[in-house]
Structure formats: C-alpha cells, structure tokens
Amino acid sequence: MPAPTLEEPSTPREVPLAEVAEVSLNCEKCGVGFPNAQCSICPSCGWYSVLGMHVEVETAPTDDDGAPVAVQQTTSHLEVWMNLIPLWGWALIATTIAVIGTSIGVRYYTTVMSPDESLRTLWAVSQLIGCLVLAFSCHIGCFILSSITDSESGLLDVVIKPLRHWSKSAQLLPKRLILFNGLNLALTGVIGATLIIGGIPYERLLDWNIEAPTKSNLLGAIAEKAQELPDSKKGFEESMEDFASKAGAGELGGDAEGKPVPAKPRVKADCLIIGYRLDPQGGLRNVLLASEVKGKLQYVGQVVPKLNGxxxxxxLEGFASAKAFQPFVSTAAEAEWLKPRFLCRVSFTEANDNGVFVDLRWEQSLSQISLP
Structure with missing residues (x-):
C-alpha cells in the first residue's frame, strides 16, 4: 500500500490588474463603469454593493440624445452687487447711510418727539462746524501724503488744485480708505446739518459784531476841538425847534395843492455823542450829537437811539462812567454831558443853515474812542 502523500496547499492565483480594474470599476448590475476606485455606488442605477440595495442617485440633466447638458449656475442680485462694488466702496456707503440716518433721527427727535429748538440748533451748529473741521483736516492730510511722493507738488496746490492729490490718492484705495471715508463723513455731515436737521441761525453766525469804522474827518475834528476852549454858545436847538414846527405845519411835507413830495435821499454821517437825556422813568430818551461840518466839530441835533433793552x-452804564461838567461842543441845550468817547452813525435828509441835521435817524453804534 503506497504511503499517502501530503498535498501541498495551493497558492492563490494571481489576478491580472486589468481584471481587477474591470471587476472593481464596473457595476455588477448594469455594468456601467465607476468614475474612480473609491466610488461604491453606481452612478447609473444606484446599486450599492455594500448594502446590496439600490439607492436614489441624482443624475445630471441630459438632452434628447442623452448627452449631458451643462448646468448654468444662477447668480443673485446681491452677489452681483457684492462683486461689482469693492469692500471699501461698501464702507463708504455704510458711512453715508449712518450719517444721514443720524441726521434724520435728530430732526425727528427735536421736532416731533421732544420739540426743542435750542437743542436742534446746538446739534446742527456743532455738526456743521465739526464736519467742516474734519473735511479741512482730511484735505490737508491728503495733500501731505501725496506731496511725499510727488516732486511737482507745490504749497499752493492745496488751494489751486484741490482735486489733484485726491485723484492720486484714489489710485491707492483701499490703503487711503481712512482719508476718503473721513471726507465722506464730513461732507455728508455738512449736508445733513444744513438740509436735514436745519435750524441754523445763519444771521447770527455771520454777524461777527464788526463795527463800521469811524470816518477819519470826524476823528480829526474831535481831536481839534479837544485842543480848543469853548468860547461861545450857539442856539442850534432853537433852530431845530423852528424847523420841526415848520415840518409839523406841513410846510415841508407837500406842495401848495397837498400833493406828496418825493422822499429826499438820506445821507449817513458819523457823530460824537456829547450828552444824553433821561425820561421820568430813568430810561434813555435821546442823545445830543456833534459832527464835522465844514471842517469844524459842531452840534448837529438830537436823536432817539434804536436799541434793545x-x-x-x-x-447807560458807559455814560455813567464818562460824565463831564460841561459840553464838549458849545450848545445852549440842557443835558447830561459826556466826555468824547461814544460814537454813532445816523442818517439825515439835509442840513439847515446852522448846520443842524434835518430828520435825524439812528443807524448804529460805533466803537468808542479815547483821546490822549
């Protein structure tokens, strides 16, 4: 009996790579090839070999011939604008909207919710001045930064060519965003303060209390009179009363038939206040004036000042500290006399033979003077 022989274990058969690829890269149900070795779900029929079942698979759209059709991705309007306007542009837009919204809020609060004209004016003036200062600072900053790299830049370019440096700085955006956004905030704030908030008292902002200069010939006549001694008293007040009586009788108001006479042009003159009178209640009734007539300082009449309380x-407080014992210019009138300090500007229609101004009207106060 032959001895049994031990069979050697069979070695596994080597499978060609092409066969492995064919097995692993093709669906066992429909035979459609997988796109890659890691794909375990058939893109055609949805066979999932691991679970042994079919699953739903999104298929690419095809035309009538079965050829795949490229899908066009739709873009929203927001995405279009986001790509059209850079981020620094959106920063400028956001600043503009914020300033306008704040101005509208202030206007609504100070006029509807809690009406307060003083608060509205204070806010508007503060915003206007602050934004103007900010705009000027940004303009100077842009000029300095641009001048560093521009050899042709001159000092007067900041006024003569204000847009030259801004156009060059615009090429460096968003690096110069702070300057542009600051200027944007300032200009929008100015528009918001003037057109939206409102309530700005322009007449008070433009009134700097600059008094009109006194005519030099009046000052010369005052100085010359100060060196003289009063030698006579002329009754100019009587002349004024005589003229006033004629005017009240109608001798100067029209012709013989009663037809109105055209108003005479008024002439302005600078006068020295030489005295004043008080009413029974202690208020200022009128002031006595002297002015330069034919090179000499003389009494020209009295006028009621148009002043507020x-x-x-x-x-009157200034008058009390500048009283004198006698008139600076000779006159028979009675009044509280003053030292030559106070000046005013009046208007009149003509001067009579004695040099007294006719139809005197107060125009404005002038600066005080002081003689050596």
Missing part, C-alpha cells in the same frame, strides 16, 4: 442798559 440790553444795549440801552450797556450804553
């Missing part, structure tokens, strides 16, 4: 009180 505060201005009148201030003027």
């Amino acid at each position: 505060e201005e009148t009180a201030s003027l």
Whole structure:
C-alpha cells in the first residue's frame, strides 16, 4: 500500500490588474463603469454593493440624445452687487447711510418727539462746524501724503488744485480708505446739518459784531476841538425847534395843492455823542450829537437811539462812567454831558443853515474812542 502523500496547499492565483480594474470599476448590475476606485455606488442605477440595495442617485440633466447638458449656475442680485462694488466702496456707503440716518433721527427727535429748538440748533451748529473741521483736516492730510511722493507738488496746490492729490490718492484705495471715508463723513455731515436737521441761525453766525469804522474827518475834528476852549454858545436847538414846527405845519411835507413830495435821499454821517437825556422813568430818551461840518466839530441835533433793552442798559452804564461838567461842543441845550468817547452813525435828509441835521435817524453804534 503506497504511503499517502501530503498535498501541498495551493497558492492563490494571481489576478491580472486589468481584471481587477474591470471587476472593481464596473457595476455588477448594469455594468456601467465607476468614475474612480473609491466610488461604491453606481452612478447609473444606484446599486450599492455594500448594502446590496439600490439607492436614489441624482443624475445630471441630459438632452434628447442623452448627452449631458451643462448646468448654468444662477447668480443673485446681491452677489452681483457684492462683486461689482469693492469692500471699501461698501464702507463708504455704510458711512453715508449712518450719517444721514443720524441726521434724520435728530430732526425727528427735536421736532416731533421732544420739540426743542435750542437743542436742534446746538446739534446742527456743532455738526456743521465739526464736519467742516474734519473735511479741512482730511484735505490737508491728503495733500501731505501725496506731496511725499510727488516732486511737482507745490504749497499752493492745496488751494489751486484741490482735486489733484485726491485723484492720486484714489489710485491707492483701499490703503487711503481712512482719508476718503473721513471726507465722506464730513461732507455728508455738512449736508445733513444744513438740509436735514436745519435750524441754523445763519444771521447770527455771520454777524461777527464788526463795527463800521469811524470816518477819519470826524476823528480829526474831535481831536481839534479837544485842543480848543469853548468860547461861545450857539442856539442850534432853537433852530431845530423852528424847523420841526415848520415840518409839523406841513410846510415841508407837500406842495401848495397837498400833493406828496418825493422822499429826499438820506445821507449817513458819523457823530460824537456829547450828552444824553433821561425820561421820568430813568430810561434813555435821546442823545445830543456833534459832527464835522465844514471842517469844524459842531452840534448837529438830537436823536432817539434804536436799541434793545440790553444795549440801552450797556450804553447807560458807559455814560455813567464818562460824565463831564460841561459840553464838549458849545450848545445852549440842557443835558447830561459826556466826555468824547461814544460814537454813532445816523442818517439825515439835509442840513439847515446852522448846520443842524434835518430828520435825524439812528443807524448804529460805533466803537468808542479815547483821546490822549
């Protein structure tokens, strides 16, 4: 009996790579090839070999011939604008909207919710001045930064060519965003303060209390009179009363038939206040004036000052500290006399034979003077 022989274990058969690829890269149900070795779900029929079942698979759209059709991705309007405007542009837009919204809020609060004209004016003026200062600072900053790299830049370019440096800085955006956004905030703030908030008292902002200069010939006549001694008293007040009586009788108001005479042009003159009179209540009734007539300082009449209560009180306070014992210019009138300090501007239609001004009207106060 032959001895049994031990069979050697069979070695596994080597499978060609092409066969492995064919097995692993093709669906066992429909035979469609997988796109890659890692794909375990058939893109055609949805066979999932691991679970042994079919699953739903999104298929690419095809035309009538079965050829795949490229899908066009739709873009929203927001995405279009986001790509059209850079980020620094959106920063400028956001700043503009914020400033306008704040201005509208202030206007609504100060006029509807809690009406307060003083708060509205204070906010508007503060915003206007602050934004103007900010705009000027940004303009100077842009000029300095641009001048560093521009050899042709001159000092006067900041005024003569204000847009030259801004156009060059625009090429460096968003690096110069702070300057542009600051200027944008300032200009929008100015528009918001003037057109939206409102309530700005322009007449008070433009009134810097600059008094009109006194005519030099009047000052010369005052100085010359200060060196002289009063030698006579002329009755100019009587002349004024005579003229006033004629005017009240109608001798100067029209012709013989009663037809109105055209108003005469008024002439302005600078005068020295030489005295004043008080009413029974202690208020200022009128002031006596002297002016330069034919090179000499003489009495020209009296006028009622057109002043408010505060201005009148201030003027009387100044009068009290500048009283004199005798008139600076000879006159028979009675009044509280003053030293030659206070000047005013009046208007009149003509001067009579004695040099007295006819139809005197107060125009404005002038600066005080002081003689050596």
